[in-house]
Amino acid sequence: MASATIGTSSTARSTVNWPCVVAWMLVATTALLLSFGALVTTYDAAMAVPDWPGTFGHNMFLYPLVEWFWGPWDLFLEHGHRLLGATAGLLSLVLAAVTFRRGASPAVRWLVVAAVVLVVVQGALGGLRVILDDKTVAKVHACTGPLFFAVATAIAVLAGRQGRGESSGSTTERSEPVLHDPFVAVGSLSLPLPSWAVGASLPTALAVAAYLQLVAGAQLRHADATLAPSTFRWMVAIHLAGAAAVTVLSALTVIAWQPHESRAARRWSLTILAMVMGQLLLGGGAWLFTWGVPSWLQEAWAPAEAVLARSPRGAAVITGHVILGMMILGAAVVLALEWGGAERLERIARFGRQGRGRSDGTGKPLSGAVALQTRPERGAR
Amino acid sequence: MNLTTSADVRHARGQFPAWSVKIVLALLVVIGGTGCGATPPAWFRLNMVEATKQKLTPDQERQVATLMTAMFGTPDDPVALPETGLDEAKLRLAAGPVRSDIVGRKNGLYREHCAHCHGVTGDALGPTAAFLNPYPRDYRPGIYKFKSTERADKPTHADLTRILKNGIPGTSMPSFALLSETQIDALVEYVKYLSIRGETELGLMRAYFELDDDAEGKLPETREFLVGEVLEPVAEKWKAAADALIPVPEMPADIDMVASIAKGRELFYGDKANCVKCHGPTGMGDGQANDYDDWNKTIVEWTKEVVGTDDKQWANRAHRVLDGDSLEPRTIPPRNLRRGIYRGGRRPLDLYYRIHAGINGAPMPAAKGTVPPEDIWHIVNYVRSLPYELDGELGADRPMVARDRF
Numbered sequence: 071m072a073s074a075t076i077g078t079s080s081t082a083r084s085t086v087n088w089p090c091v092v093a094w095m096l097v098a099t100t101a102l103l104l105s106f107g108a109l110v111t112t113y114d115a116a117m118a119v120p121d122w123p124g125t126f127g128h129n130m131f132l133y134p135l136v137e138w139f140w141g142p143w144d145l146f147l148e149h150g151h152r153l154l155g156a157t158a159g160l161l162s163l164v165l166a167a168v169t170f171r172r173g174a175s176p177a178v179r180w181l182v183v184a185a186v187v188l189v190v191v192q193g194a195l196g197g198l199r200v201i202l203d204d205k206t207v208a209k210v211h212a213c214t215g216p217l218f219f220a221v222a223t224a225i226a227v228l229a230g231r232q233g234r235g236e237s238s239g240s241t242t243e244r245s246e247p248v249l250h251d252p253f254v255a256v257g258s259l260s261l262p263l264p265s266w267a268v269g270a271s272l273p274t275a276l277a278v279a280a281y282l283q284l285v286a287g288a289q290l291r292h293a294d295a296t297l298a299p300s301t302f303r304w305m306v307a308i309h310l311a312g313a314a315a316v317t318v319l320s321a322l323t324v325i326a327w328q329p330h331e332s333r334a335a336r337r338w339s340l341t342i343l344a345m346v347m348g349q350l351l352l353g354g355g356a357w358l359f360t361w362g363v364p365s366w367l368q369e370a371w372a373p374a375e376a377v378l379a380r381s382p383r384g385a386a387v388i389t390g391h392v393i394l395g396m397m398i399l400g401a402a403v404v405l406a407l408e409w410g411g412a413e414r415l416e417r418i419a420r421f422g423r424q425g426r427g428r429s430d431g432t433g434k435p436l437s438g439a440v441a442l443q444t445r446p447e448r449g450a451r
Numbered sequence: 452m453n454l455t456t457s458a459d460v461r462h463a464r465g466q467f468p469a470w471s472v473k474i475v476l477a478l479l480v481v482i483g484g485t486g487c488g489a490t491p492p493a494w495f496r497l498n499m500v501e502a503t504k505q506k507l508t509p510d511q512e513r514q515v516a517t518l519m520t521a522m523f524g525t526p527d528d529p530v531a532l533p534e535t536g537l538d539e540a541k542l543r544l545a546a547g548p549v550r551s552d553i554v555g556r557k558n559g560l561y562r563e564h565c566a567h568c569h570g571v572t573g574d575a576l577g578p579t580a581a582f583l584n585p586y587p588r589d590y591r592p593g594i595y596k597f598k599s600t601e602r603a604d605k606p607t608h609a610d611l612t613r614i615l616k617n618g619i620p621g622t623s624m625p626s627f628a629l630l631s632e633t634q635i636d637a638l639v640e641y642v643k644y645l646s647i648r649g650e651t652e653l654g655l656m657r658a659y660f661e662l663d664d665d666a667e668g669k670l671p672e673t674r675e676f677l678v679g680e681v682l683e684p685v686a687e688k689w690k691a692a693a694d695a696l697i698p699v700p701e702m703p704a705d706i707d708m709v710a711s712i713a714k715g716r717e718l719f720y721g722d723k724a725n726c727v728k729c730h731g732p733t734g735m736g737d738g739q740a741n742d743y744d745d746w747n748k749t750i751v752e753w754t755k756e757v758v759g760t761d762d763k764q765w766a767n768r769a770h771r772v773l774d775g776d777s778l779e780p781r782t783i784p785p786r787n788l789r790r791g792i793y794r795g796g797r798r799p800l801d802l803y804y805r806i807h808a809g810i811n812g813a814p815m816p817a818a819k820g821t822v823p824p825e826d827i828w829h830i831v832n833y834v835r836s837l838p839y840e841l842d843g844e845l846g847a848d849r850p851m852v853a854r855d856r857f
Contacts, residue, residue, distance in 0.1 A: 114563045117550035126553075142555030203548055293578045295566035296493055299778060302578035362623030365584035374792050376618025379564060379625035 087233030088168040089178070093226035096161045096185075097400070100219045101393075103154035107215055108392035110147045111291050112385050116208060118144035122197040125149055130156060155193055158218075162189045165225065175232060177412070177419035181225045188218040205294050212288035216281060216396050223400045227407040228415070270411030272326055276319040276342070277402035283312040284395050291392075313353060316398070320346045323405070335409045342401045349398060352391040359384035493526040493548070493562070495519065496572045498591060498649070499776045501656045503769050504753055511668060515655050518670070518677060523648045526562075526571050529641075534678050535686045537644050544634070545641035560634055561641050564627060573645030574776075575746070581778055583623045589746050590642060591649025593685070594812040597795030598692075602808040602817050605692040611639040613796065621792040647685050654681040697807055699800065702828045714826070715833025723821045724830060729785035729814065734837050736787040742814040747780040754780075783813055791838035802831045 110116055119125050125133040130152055138149045162185050169182050195211040198204065286309040293302055320343045327339040357364065362377055378384065407415065497519075502512050524530035529546045531537040549559035557563065562571065570577040573590035580587055588595070597614055598606035606614075615635050618626030627635060658670055658681065670676065719726045719734075731737030743751055750773070757769040786794075795801050795810075806827050809817035818827055 114549045115551075117548070118555070120550065120553075142551070144551055144557070145555055203550065293567065295562055295571050295577060296491075297578040298775065299576060299578055299581040300774075303581050306582070361579055361582050362625070364582070368584070368621070372621050372790060372792055374620055375626070376620045377623070377625040378618075378629065379627050380629050 087229065089165065089172055089174060089229040090226060090233050092161065092165045092168055093222065093229050096158060096165055096222045097219070097226050099154060099158050099161055100222050101396070101400075103151065103158050104215050104219055104396055105389070105393050106147060106151040106154055107212070108389045109385070110151050111208075111212065111392075112389045113144060113147060113380075115144035115147045116199060117203060118142065118148040119152075119200065122200040125152065152196070155196060159189045159193055162186050162222075169225075169229065175228065175416055175419070177415045178225060178228045178232065180419050181221055181228070185218065185221045185225060188214060188221060192218055205292055209288055209292045212292060213285045216284045216399055219396055220277065220281060220399055220403050223403045224407055224415075227404050228412055231408070231412055270406045270409065270414060272319060272323045273339075273402055273406035273409075274411055276316065276323055277399060277406055279312065279316045279319055280395065280399040280402050283309070283316055284392075284399060286312050287392065287395060313350065317346055317350065320398075320402075327409075330409070332409065335405070338401070338405050338408075342398060342405060345394060345398050345401060349391065349394045352387055352394055355387040356391045359387055493571045495523075495526060495648075496570075496574060496576070496776070498574070498652050498656065499772045500749070500753065501653055503765075503772045504756075505656050505659060506765060507656060507659060508668065511659055514670060515652065518655060518672065519648070519652055522651065522677060522682065523644070529644060531644065532678060532682065534683050535644070535647055536690050537647070538640055541637040541640040542644055544637040557634070560630075560638055564630075565638065568623070573642070573649060576776065576778070584781065585622055585744075585783070586746070586778060586781070587624070589649075590646040591653065592745065592812075593646045593650040593688075594745055596810045596812055597801075597805075598808075598811075599697055599804050600692055600695040600808070601697060601819075602811050604695040605689045607692045607696070608639055608643075611642055612636070615639060617796060619794045621790075621794050643689060647682070647689060650685040651682050654685065697804055698824075699803055699807075700824045700828075702799065702831075706828070706832075708832060711829045711832045712836045713833075715829035715831070715836075718822060718826055718830050719833055724818050726830070730788055731785070734788045734840075736785040738785055740784045741782055743780060744783045744814070745812040747783070750777045751780045785815070788834055788837045789840075799828075799831050799835065802834055803827055806830050806834070 121127065123130060128134075130149075133149060138146060141149075162182075166182050166186050169178055174182070192211065192214045195207055195214060199207040199211050286305065289305050290302075290309055293305065320339075324339045324343050327336055330336050330339075359377060359381075363372060497512060497516055502515070507515070522530070522532060527547045529539065529542040531539040531542055544556075544558055545561045547559045547562070549557070549563040551557055566577055567579050568577045568583065568587040569575055569590065570580070570587075575587045575589035577587065593605065595606040595610070597619070598604070598610040600607060600610070612635055614624075615627045615630075615638060617628070618624050627638070630638075655670060655677075659668065662668065662670070718724045719730075720732075727738060729736070729738040729740075753769075754773065757766050757773070760766050760769075786792075791797070793801060793805075795805055805815070806818050806822075807824075808819060809815045818830065822830065
């Protein structure tokens, strides 16, 4: 869906960009997979099935669908999470097959390798969490999930760019933020923007911050009951500081990208800011549903009823907080890669061997699309 | 040409790959770091505040820990001696790590629903406790606020069940009405278990003080002493709760409500009941507000003792315990009665219990003895009218509202 918002005048071609299609399928599956994972944590359903890799002794895929779907809620979540995990694993393999056959760019290849490794590790971690019934493993499992999601999203974006690069090769202007002079007009204001504020740095920082925020959140959600309150207080403080950082970064991105030539880029950055605002609300909601009204607010607002534990509304808010966090990460990855970061990533993937400073003498470095077109694999043309 | 400029800007910052790799490495370390060392099995913490208060030696602490495990088992494997009157099958449903059994029934209910606030030991030192105001209940002293029994008595099974179903409005204690009867029943049993366990632990620690010299600082490890002298008196009080209900006279059906409220108001502001002392002339809790509840008072008084002591070694240890095993003491404000939020329930009967017996553990005193039972109904009626009391409607002097105080 994200590729749709980027929509350019790519001319219709008969061949389907399979890496891109499969990658977006993987992104969608992973989004559902992570949502189920988040629900498993919300409902403490991880140990609904005592064994692994089987489900109650059945081969996972052969466990009766009816029993799963109409069984206990916890079982529905946990077994559903497993089925989706297996699907994501298989899709990753398919993705590897199509990308490597299609002769993808180094960055995509590295990312696909990373995805396959991550999905295998993640599956094993999920299994260990059940076999050892260990909360520490659960924490790591919860951190690897969004990382895999980010990698899948990156693959989808890069594969999409590669496809468009093939057909139009006109991504050059679109992917370069236009910097008329160091003083860029922001609405009627004129703010001096330092050079680091332009390009993919801010969205990259945003993606990193969004990821770290998911890691911090996972530590809160999986906090062991024996943890000292003083430690937990620090963890909450870190999560709140992270929220501030993500908010500031997303706002800065909007400001810095205001003069961006591409309307899609501007919109995308605004969308992220809106998501972050929503995320702050959900975070506040999650606080209310788990810990009640904080004392400084009680004077002004005290509901006459106690919070209902495990209410569907509460579960939706708390789980939604996790899911939206993951969506923010994905959106930041798209923003970073689609407008400026992709070339950089390609350069990193080549370990700087070709990319850096490789210009055609006009002082104009090769943009991602151009670079891709000159790759030997494209010799078929 | 603009393009060239911006590209050059980015080009000049060619260091990006190096630090991005560093970031990835740092991330892996962070994630890996949390993964090292599996979670240890849950354990019951020793009541360190009491142990330090009683100046127990490390050997004595170890003895208490061993005896406690022998008598009560562990969080994953609870034991209920017959003298406790507890049902071990129920305890097993509530204890242990969270998991489902073969029919999809959830086990480990306490750790799923309660431990992050009340702590695995029931010591109110769960990870989230510092964020909650009031703090969660520490079950170990066996003191409960909202019950149908006299102030000094234990709550009944039904009282605790009500608390679990309704939660405590105005605090972070949630309602567990969505759990099944069986689950709530198991959880209530487990709360009692943690309470009896905690009180027994207190009893053991205090028993060292009364030891003879020839006991060499060791408690006798006989059933007669441990169960007969320490555990049983505690368990008996819990068993007696069901027969200690507060007798409540029927409120006359034909009661003249306006007159009753006026009478209640008189009592509220009068010398005998003297509710005004704490709940204030406005009823908004603006009276005496610098008091502590029993749980916080323990810490406050002990801190004073630690500060005043000459025994530096003990004081150092005590300070460490205070840091690790207690939360910053907080005062307990008298309730603002104009909000109509009643933590112990809003039925007239609930308020009758509260006013008759006071609130155990909190400064709120019992009216029993000073106010005859019929008059307590008048106070109940007045308290219930407080959120709606309007200008000049009841008596000449208009009660103050928040705007007036401003």
